[in-house]
Amino acid sequence: MIFSSTSSLEGRKIIKYYGIVTGESLIGANVYKDLFSGVRDVVGGRTSKYEEEIQQARALAIKSMEEKAKELGANAIIGLKMDYSNLGGTMGNTILITSYGTAVRFEK
Amino acid sequence: MSLLDSIKSNFYIKHDNPKDILFAAISILFGTFIGVVSYILSFKCNLAIFGWNIAFVLSPILAGYCETFLSKKIMDETTGAISAYLLFFVTVVHGFILTNPTLGFNGISFGVSLIILQSAFPIAFNYLFFVVFLGILSYILGIFKPLTDKLYFTVVPFVTKLSGREFKPPKYKLTTENFAQNLYEEKNPNEHGILFLTSAEPYQINVKEYIGLREGYVVIPNENKLFEVKTKQEELILLTRFKEAKDMAIKRLAESVKEAGGNGVIDLEIDYNIVGELAGDKFHIAAKGIVVLFEGMPQPR
Incomplete structure (x- = not known):
């Protein structure tokens, strides 16, 4: 599966457009993680636990999108977009990660 | 800010005049003296109600009153009833620790000590108490809240069911019933x-x-x-x-x-x-x- 944020795939001919595929994941259900990242916010330093969580959540969103594209019969996703939305509002501990793109089939 | 400036700002002395500082010191000493004398007399005469000597309460009040009275008379300004706090300290050390060690360092003496500290170092104390202490406490409660939540959502629905009523979860708890129930699954x-x-x-x-x-x-x-x-x-x-x-x-x-x-x-x-x-x-x-x-x-x- 090729992932590309471009509108086309250089040197490859797209033979079918399947339409939009999406993947979502969420961060925010771990109070212990919040506690220690809060402490690190005070004392400084990298909140590596959060970084790890974000990486995992991003991978999950992309995997979910990829599975949907495979089900449709696509072998690439073009026009790929990723978005991070803070849903926590004033509380600010919930992040929604979304990825979406156009599932296509190109000639190999 | 020097120590003297700090004392001035804490004790409401707004003048740099050494005479004012002297008058303020006299007022504080006078209040403290009256407080200590009243405390000693009260102990000697055993002025107690239900075993509690009234001096524990009255002496600090009397000291503060006398100090304020004198400072108002000679300076036309209050010195902040510092002798009252000094008397609190005296009563705690003497009354609760020295003469009655069975009471020891209890909740009252601890609270009084906090008040004394707060009056002596208001900015530092307020920062330590309201920012540092409450901050740490809120983090600790952050750990315990899921446990209390778990207990609440296990016990309360059970008790509500036993009493034949319907359990309504509080709104801060996200459930399928209280969040966006008007949505439905859409096709691809x-x-x-x-x-x-x-x-x-x-x-x-x-x-x-x-x-x-x-x-x-x-x-x-x-x-x-x-x-x-x-x-x-x-x-x-x-x-x-x-x-x-x-x-x-x-x-x-x-x-x-x-x-x-x-x-x-x-x-x-x-x-x-x-x-x-x-x-x-x-x-x-x-x-x-x-x-x-x-x-x-x-x-x-």
Whole structure:
């Protein structure tokens, strides 16, 4: 599966457009993680636990999108977009990660 | 700020005049003297009510009153009843620790000590207490809250059921009943007969006509003022609701595309926004893009 944020795939001919595929994941259900990242916010330093969580959540969103594209019969996703939305509002501990793109089939 | 400045600002002495400082010192000493004398007399005469010597309460008050009275007379200004705090200290050390060690360092003496410290070092004490101590406490409660939540949601529904009533979960707890229950599962966004492309420049597919920007959106009202996702179950509810909302927004966009006479959307974007903030969070999920008519594709009806 090729992932590309471009509108086309250089040197490859797209033979079918399947339409939009999406993947979502969420961060925010771990109070212990919040506690220690809060402490690190005070004392400084990298909140590596959060970084790890974000990486995992991003991978999950992309995997979910990829599975949907495979089900449709696509072998690439073009026009790929990723978005991070803070849903926590004033509380600010919930992040929604979304990825979406156009599932296509190109000639190999 | 020097120590003297600090004492001046703490004890309400606003003048640099050494005479004022001398008068203030005399007032404090006078108040303290009266307080100590009254304390000794009260002990000697055993002025006790239910075993409690009234000097514990009266001596600090008397000391503060006498000090203020004198400072008002000679300076036309108050010195902040410092002798009252000194007397509190005397009564705690003498009354609770030296003469009656069985009482020891109890809650009252601890509270009084805090008051004395607060009066002596207001800024430092307030910072340590209100910022540092309460900050640490809130973190600790952050650990214990899931445990108390678990206990609450186990015991209270059970007791409510036993009493024959219906259990209504509090609004801060995210459930399928109190969050976005008007949403429903929508079919696959690609089954509406519209070709959705996230790319802005369709490649190897011709656009016959550009119709314009269209948008489909869904607003999720949120009654949960304290919006916080703490458990995996809540996380799943929220994620499912957002997926449903996104599919509904795309469906509404598809309807708008059909109305406009198009058969495709290019440069499709999906936005998740939060609006309202302190007044109550609302979620605005929008799918928007440029409606086009692709060549060689059937026009949806």
